[in-house]
Amino acid sequence: MAVQCAALHTYFDYSLLRRLAPFNSAPLRSGHAQDCVLRLRLRYAQPALSMTDQNTSPFPIPYSIVLLFSCSVVQLFHCSIVTIFRYTLTTPFLKPVNSFNKTDLQIEPIERAFTIPSAWYTDEKVLEIEKEHLFPFCWQYAGPADVLPAAGDHKPVSASGTPCLLVRDNDGALKAFYNVCKHRGGPIATCQGNSKMLKCQYHGWTYRLDGSLRGVPHFRHAELFDKDAFGLTPVELRHWEGMLFLRSEKGPAGLDELLDGITGRISPVRLNDMGFKKRVFYDVKCNWKAYIDNYLEGYHIPHVHPELCDLLSIQDYRTELFPWYSLQYSPLRAKESIYSSGGGEDQAWYYFIFPNMMLNILPGRLQVNLVEPVTASTCRVIFDYYYTNPDAPETDNLLISDMEYSENVQQEDMDICEQVQIGLQSRAYDKGRFSVEMEQGVYHFQKLLKQFFRGDFGNSGT
Numbered sequence: 001m002a003v004q005c006a007a008l009h010t011y012f013d014y015s016l017l018r019r020l021a022p023f024n025s026a027p028l029r030s031g032h033a034q035d036c037v038l039r040l041r042l043r044y045a046q047p048a049l050s051m052t053d054q055n056t057s058p059f060p061i062p063y064s065i066v067l068l069f070s071c072s073v074v075q076l077f078h079c080s081i082v083t084i085f086r087y088t089l090t091t092p093f094l095k096p097v098n099s100f101n102k103t104d105l106q107i108e109p110i111e112r113a114f115t116i117p118s119a120w121y122t123d124e125k126v127l128e129i130e131k132e133h134l135f136p137f138c139w140q141y142a143g144p145a146d147v148l149p150a151a152g153d154h155k156p157v158s159a160s161g162t163p164c165l166l167v168r169d170n171d172g173a174l175k176a177f178y179n180v181c182k183h184r185g186g187p188i189a190t191c192q193g194n195s196k197m198l199k200c201q202y203h204g205w206t207y208r209l210d211g212s213l214r215g216v217p218h219f220r221h222a223e224l225f226d227k228d229a230f231g232l233t234p235v236e237l238r239h240w241e242g243m244l245f246l247r248s249e250k251g252p253a254g255l256d257e258l259l260d261g262i263t264g265r266i267s268p269v270r271l272n273d274m275g276f277k278k279r280v281f282y283d284v285k286c287n288w289k290a291y292i293d294n295y296l297e298g299y300h301i302p303h304v305h306p307e308l309c310d311l312l313s314i315q316d317y318r319t320e321l322f323p324w325y326s327l328q329y330s331p332l333r334a335k336e337s338i339y340s341s342g343g344g345e346d347q348a349w350y351y352f353i354f355p356n357m358m359l360n361i362l363p364g365r366l367q368v369n370l371v372e373p374v375t376a377s378t379c380r381v382i383f384d385y386y387y388t389n390p391d392a393p394e395t396d397n398l399l400i401s402d403m404e405y406s407e408n409v410q411q412e413d414m415d416i417c418e419q420v421q422i423g424l425q426s427r428a429y430d431k432g433r434f435s436v437e438m439e440q441g442v443y444h445f446q447k448l449l450k451q452f453f454r455g456d457f458g459n460s461g462t
């Protein structure tokens, strides 16, 4: 019945549009209601057209005007219902992002696909969309799990632009909240510390360790003020293999689903056996996606990293794709290489976890990278070093040599990514193509991005 009604009123609407304006020139943007009307038109107009074989309306203009008025009322009512349904029964990530050109969101097989357009790497509006529609719904690595041991320990952390606060509560549980005061948005903590209460740095509102609001100075005369409604907003926090992950909104993949299969694949190596040793970061003058694209292919290794090329067996270099991550791996060729344990059977696994995390698993160590957007044309890359024996004296030497080696490779990658960013910003480039043999990881990443923005993950929120 609803479909019939929609088809009918769209047909009436169409008959009038044919008289008053070309269908394809219907205005695209002037408010949400009109947007909904347009979407309904696009959704239902085609079936309605094929049901009638007529080029002109059977109704005279006066009838059509009356019908337009009544149909518009029906459409607005319909839009309201659709909007209410979307916002109440579904989570926000289900919404397709309408700001993108539809052809840019098309997904083709890798053999025929184009890369995402250069504007996605250069336009601040695209970064705003990513901050609104992507990162809050994706798990973000938040450092090692064995932190903040005592009740009251707390530490501000950023989850790709979302200010968060880790807090050890009185029951010994680690919790996460937005690091945002409910008075006027001040920061609860600006550095790591320990206290019985959390106190906002701006006007001194205090919160218990469970996030509930406790003290509100100089607020005796406020009316209709319910303190219970002003607690800190919680952020989802999970542990995995000795690492912390945060997510501020329900998204399409739970953490177990996101990382499913990794621990089994790398066995008997156990990430949980490795302990955090050191964090360094790099500020890179390129869009965060340009850095990730570069990570996701070994195509550039012979040209950009000749030393790494000697270390890895490039002809055995492989990429495997999984729902939410991809894996690149290669046996280590040089028996006495910096990463070799000397056994001759050493293996390196390079995992990319959508959308911006990497796990570089090497003999006896793990390097975790997180690529955080800063502006459309800059990002910050966090490098966390983990080792099987982080406190052993020999690990200090290992760290020094690993860091020296990583710095070289990192510098080579940063240099090329910064050059690529300049190229992406030039008028000469918009979209490229993929090597089917060498760039499956890049294709997979860009496909997931498109799927996110298309709203393809539907009702699978967990």
Ligand code: FES
Pocket: 181, 182, 183, 184, 185, 186, 187, 200, 201, 202, 203, 204, 205
């Ligand atoms: S903003 Fe936190 S007390 Fe005012």
Ligand SMILES: [Fe+2]
Pocket: 294, 295, 300, 301, 304, 305, 413
């Ligand atoms: Fe590289």
